[in-house]
Every structure is written in C-alpha cells, then in structure tokens.
Amino acid sequence: MSRIRYLAGAAAAVAVVAASASAGTMFRIEIGSPVALGVNKFFKKNDKKVVLAVRAVVCQDLANVRITGTAEGLVAGKRQSLPIMLAAVEPAEAIYAIHHQWPAEGAWVLHLKGACGNPRAEASTLVAVSKGTFIREKSEVLREPATKKQIEDAVAALARSQS
Amino acid sequence: MFTRHVDRSLSRYHDGDLPTAQRQRVEAHLTSCGRCRAALEEIEFSAKLVRQLTAVSAPPSVWNGIDAASAGSHRDVGRRFPLRWAAACAVVLVIVSSAYWWTRDSRVGPWEVAQTRDGISRRMTSGEWVDTVDGSEARIIVGALGTVAVAPGTRVRLGEITQSEYRLALAQGTISAEIVAPPRLFIVDTPASTVVDLGCAYTVTVGEDGAGQLRMTSGWAALEFKGRESLVPAGAICRTRPGAGPGTPFFEDAPAALKQAVDDFDEGTRREQALAVIIREARARDTLTLWHLLSRVDKSDRARVYDRIAAFEPPPAGVSRSQLLTLDADALRKWREELAWKW
Numbered sequence: 001m002s003r004i005r006y007l008a009g010a011a012a013a014v015a016v017v018a019a020s021a022s023a024g025t026m027f028r029i030e031i032g033s034p035v036a037l038g039v040n041k042f043f044k045k046n047d048k049k050v051v052l053a054v055r056a057v058v059c060q061d062l063a064n065v066r067i068t069g070t071a072e073g074l075v076a077g078k079r080q081s082l083p084i085m086l087a088a089v090e091p092a093e094a095i096y097a098i099h100h101q102w103p104a105e106g107a108w109v110l111h112l113k114g115a116c117g118n119p120r121a122e123a124s125t126l127v128a129v130s131k132g133t134f135i136r137e138k139s140e141v142l143r144e145p146a147t148k149k150q151i152e153d154a155v156a157a158l159a160r161s162q163s
Numbered sequence: 164m165f166t167r168h169v170d171r172s173l174s175r176y177h178d179g180d181l182p183t184a185q186r187q188r189v190e191a192h193l194t195s196c197g198r199c200r201a202a203l204e205e206i207e208f209s210a211k212l213v214r215q216l217t218a219v220s221a222p223p224s225v226w227n228g229i230d231a232a233s234a235g236s237h238r239d240v241g242r243r244f245p246l247r248w249a250a251a252c253a254v255v256l257v258i259v260s261s262a263y264w265w266t267r268d269s270r271v272g273p274w275e276v277a278q279t280r281d282g283i284s285r286r287m288t289s290g291e292w293v294d295t296v297d298g299s300e301a302r303i304i305v306g307a308l309g310t311v312a313v314a315p316g317t318r319v320r321l322g323e324i325t326q327s328e329y330r331l332a333l334a335q336g337t338i339s340a341e342i343v344a345p346p347r348l349f350i351v352d353t354p355a356s357t358v359v360d361l362g363c364a365y366t367v368t369v370g371e372d373g374a375g376q377l378r379m380t381s382g383w384a385a386l387e388f389k390g391r392e393s394l395v396p397a398g399a400i401c402r403t404r405p406g407a408g409p410g411t412p413f414f415e416d417a418p419a420a421l422k423q424a425v426d427d428f429d430e431g432t433r434r435e436q437a438l439a440v441i442i443r444e445a446r447a448r449d450t451l452t453l454w455h456l457l458s459r460v461d462k463s464d465r466a467r468v469y470d471r472i473a474a475f476e477p478p479p480a481g482v483s484r485s486q487l488l489t490l491d492a493d494a495l496r497k498w499r500e501e502l503a504w505k506w
Contacts, residue, residue, distance in 0.1 A: 032504035033396040034362070035383050038496070049343055049382055050362060055504070100381075132364055132381030133397035136448065137416070 027121035056094035059116035067114040075106030107159035275304040309342040355403035373405040
C-alpha cells in the first residue's frame with residue numbers, strides 16, 4: 001500500500017513539474033494584419049508592401065527576443081529557401097513588419113522563429129503567403145521550433161492548394 | 164489645429180539619425196502633412212541622385228597639370244588650386260541641380276496610359292477620361308508608385324498630380340490598383356466614397372447606380388465619406404452606397420449568414436435581426452466587422468457588440484469599457500490595433 005502511495009506521489013510530482021514546464025512554453029510568435037502596426041508606426045520612408053505584422057508574446061524579456069525568418073518556396077517544382085528581413089517597428093515589444101521580398105511565382109511559406117530568455121523557450125510560426133498577403137487559415141503558430149518535416153509539409157500543402 | 168512642421172528634422176530622419184521619440188513624432192506628422200511628405204520626397208530623391216553619381220578618373224592632362232603646379236611655388240598652389248577646386252565643385256553642383264530639376268519635373272508630369280485595343284501608350288493630362296466602354300482595357304502608370312489596370316466597361320477620370328497626391332475618379336466600372344507608396348499618396352474618388360491607399364493592392368468596382376465595392380488583395384485601405392471611415396485590410400470587402408458612404412467591412416471567408424446580415428444592416432433592413440446574426444456568427448477574425456459596428460449601432464446595442472468583441476479579445480491595458488462605450492477615439496484605435504492581430 002505504501003508503495004502505491006509512493007508511486008501516486010511521484011506521478012503527481014511529475015505532473016506538477018510537467019505542468020509548470022508547459023506553462024513556460026506559452027511563448028509564441030503571432031501574426032496579424034498590417035493594421036495592427038497602425039499608420040503612424042508602419043509608415044516608413046521607403047515604404048514597400050507590408051504583408052503582415054509579427055510579434056512575440058508571453059515572454060518577460062521581449063526586448064531581447066529576436067525573430068528571424070526564411071521564405072520557403074516551391075517554384076516550378078524546385079525547392080527554394082531565402083532569408084527574409086524583418087523591419088523592426090517596436091523592438092522593445094518585439095513587433096516587426098514583413099515586406100514582400102520573395103518571388104511572386106510559386107508557393108511560399110514564411111518560417112519565423114524566435115527565442116525567449118525568460119522563461120527560456122523557443123517558438124516558430126509557419127505563414128502561408130499568396131499574392132502579397134498571408135493566409136491565416138493555412139498558417140500554424142507553434143510553441144516549439146518547427147521541424148523540417150512540418151516546414152516541408154506546409155510548403156507542399158500550399159503548393160497543392162494552388163495547383 | 165495648430166501644426167508644427169517637421170521639415171528641419173527631415174534630413175536627420177532620412178539618415179536615420181533621430182532619437183526614437185523624435186522619429187515617431189516626425190512619422191506621425193508625415194502621415195497627415197502633404198507639405199512635409201513632399202519635402203521628404205525631395206530629400207530622398209536628391210540622396211538617390213547623389214548615390215547614383217559614379218567616380219570618374221580624371222584625364223591625364225589634369226594630373227599633368229597638378230604635377231606641373233606642384234613643381235611650382237607653394238604660394239602659387241595655395242592661391243590657384245582652391246580656386247580651381249571651387250570652380251570644379253560649382254560645375255558639379257550645377258550639373259546635379261540641373262539633373263534634379265529636370266527629372267523632378269518629369270515625376271509630376273502627365274499620366275501615362277497604355278490602351279490595349281490599339282496597343283499605344285500615350286501621355287494624358289489631368290481632367291482627361293480613360294474610357295474602356297468599347298470593351299478595351301487600359302493600364303495607367305501612377306508615376307513610380309505603381310499601376311492601375313482598367314477593366315473593360317470602365318470610365319476613369321485622371322485627376323491632379325502633385326508631390327503629395329495622385330488622384331483618380333472612378334465613375335463606373337472596375338479598376339485594380341497595385342501601389343507601393345507611403346500611405347495617403349494615392350486616392351481614388353468614387354460616387355459613394357473615397358478610397359485612400361495605405362500601401363496595398365485592391366480592386367474597386369462602381370455600378371451604374373454609383374454603388375460600389377472595395378476588395379482588398381494586400382495591405383489595407385481606408386474608405387472615407389463625410390467623416391465616416393471604414394478600414395479594409397487584405398482579404399476583406401467593403402461596399403459603398405451613394406449618400407451613405409462606406410459600409411461595414413467583412414472578411415470574404417466570413418460565414419455566409421454574417422455577410423448577408425452585414426448587407427442587411429447597412430441597408431437598414433431588419434437591423435435588429437441583422438445585428439443579432441452578426442453577433443452570433445462572428446469568429447475571432449470577424450472582430451473587424453464588430454469593431455466597425457461599435458460606433459454604428461444604436462447606443463442601446465453598443466454594450467452587446469462590446470461584450471462580443473471582448474469575449475475574443477479584451478481591451479488592452481489602459482483602455483476601459485466605459486471609454487469604448489463612449490467611443491473615445493484613442494481607446495478605439497488602441498483596441499483596433501490589438502484586434503488586428505487576429506485579422
């Protein structure tokens with residue numbers, strides 16, 4: 001009987017640890033309409049098409065969150081990967097704008113990733129883009145780094161939907 | 164309202180030398196001041212021109228002259244070379260200024276329109292009409308800002324071009340604009356509303372009765388009429404009716420019942436029922452529609468709309484329910500910017 005109690009206690013302790021660990025992974029990278037940036041903030045001297053707004057949330061150290069990204073594409077059956085630039089809008093709040101900077105042809109998914117120092121966590125978001133805008137229902141907000149398979153699947157699914 | 168222009172800060176703004184707070188002040192001012200925006204454009208253009216200047220090697224005769232002069236007295240060098248350099252600088256300055264004024268004039272010149280029926284591209288002036296009622300198509304080049312495709316069966320009047328504004332008037336038919344420019348530089352007047360570009364691509368259609376529809380394909384635009392404004396982001400549609408101005412925007416992928424209810428609400432038919440359907444059917448993304456309704460419903464219905472939006476996304480810190488229910492402009496803007504993360 002005491003062994004069962006011991007096991008139950010251990011299981012409860014594991015559950016508590018797991019729950020507190022998962023609480024730290026609420027960190028994520030959100031995407032939104034450029035409207036979120038407001039005219040005053042997103043007006044830039046060399047303004048180009050802003051496709052979407054990006055921000056990190058649920059991190060106590062947002063000023064040190066750095067979000068990077070690549071455009072993952074499939075153009076005429078050929079897989080391509082391009083680094084993309086994020087324009088800092090409110091760096092202290094980890095808010096960025098992404099301008100159109102990938103080819104117009106083909107199917108493109110933006111792979112955004114970022115890391116939070118406190119609590120320590122990594123997150124990524126896969127954003128399907130088409131004709132200068134993003135497709136929310138085909139985008140995925142992940143509370144962990146995207147795997148290679150997830151990226152490939154997202155690109156393939158978008159390419160299929162466009163064919 | 165008294166406005167302090169920011170032209171003295173524009174050079175430093177252009178070079179990225181302003182502190183954040185001052186930069187934000189300049190950016191805020193630029194959104195509403197055509198004069199300062201034009202001044203910034205001139206600075207950008209001059210800087211671009213200077214960047215395009217290439218270093219050219221001087222001919223051997225110049226170097227020979229320098230050598231010969233160097234062999235002479237130091238006093239001669241001190242007297243003659245500064246004069247020569249000054250003369251050379253003056254010549255360069257004149258060339259650069261001439262090039263600037265020459266190209267600057269061409270930027271605000273007449274419209275360039277290509278009509279596909281005869282395949283001829285021609286310059287047209289403000290006040291002229293582009294008419295494709297005969298079934299042809301046309302393409303209007305909006306300076307360096309982008310292009311406007313004119314569908315068959317369309318009448319568009321070319322408006323004034325200034326440093327701070329390019330203006331078209333769509334009387335009937337369909338145009339599709341792709342514009343890459345600072346906000347509020349490209350404007351399309353329709354019988355029911357004015358479409359103000361905020362950096363985007365869109366299609367505007369106007370019917371024979373003057374009613375129309377704006378469909379955004381990227382970025383966002385504002386529809387304005389007599390102080391009434393609808394913000395329309397990519398993926399959304401907004402209809403307009405003569406005399407009533409812009410309607411309530413909704414996303415194309417919204418539930419069919421919601422879209423029908425928005426039309427009913429805007430037309431004033433069964434408004435109470437329509438509002439109930441909108442509130443019931445709205446998804447998180449449809450807070451776009453609900454946010455616009457907040458200031459358009461009767462005061463007695465406002466709390467219901469507020470509660471529905473707040474269920475998806477509560478107001479941000481510092482914005483209260485009472486501020487929103489009394490339609491405080493700053494509070495509404497802050498909530499809109501937070502809600503737009505779901506649009």
